[in-house]
Amino acid sequence: MQKKIGITLFALTILSIPNQVFAELKLDRKSYYYGFFIGSLSESCLLHKYEKINTEVLKNNFESIFSNLKEQDKEVQNAVLNFSNKKEFPCKDYVPYN
Secondary structure, X not given: OHHHHHHHHHHHHHHHXXXXXXXXXXXXHHHHHHHHHHHHHHHHHHHHHOOOOOHHHHHHHHHHHHHHHOOOOHHHHHHHHHHHXXXXXXXXXXXXXX
16 A cells, blocks of 8 residues: 555656646647648538538638638648648638639
8 A cells, every 4th residue: 555655656746847848838820720720621511511501601611711811821821722722622612712
């Protein structure tokens, strides 16, 4: 019993020491926004594919996503546009290009 308590206290002590790797970790905003927009496009497309939303709702959702995309960095915009323009993206016909 004392051995288990000792091991548990030792593990808790090690875990309570601040880790310098996590302290210096910074969020990459471009990756976050890229993932957010790609995920939004993909999820909307899947909902349309399985007939959970109709074409009008899909178009409105895509318009909303792309209007928010205009506020982002050019690198993020180009990456999302390249993704939505690929032939593997099943809903590319509904993407509003302005």
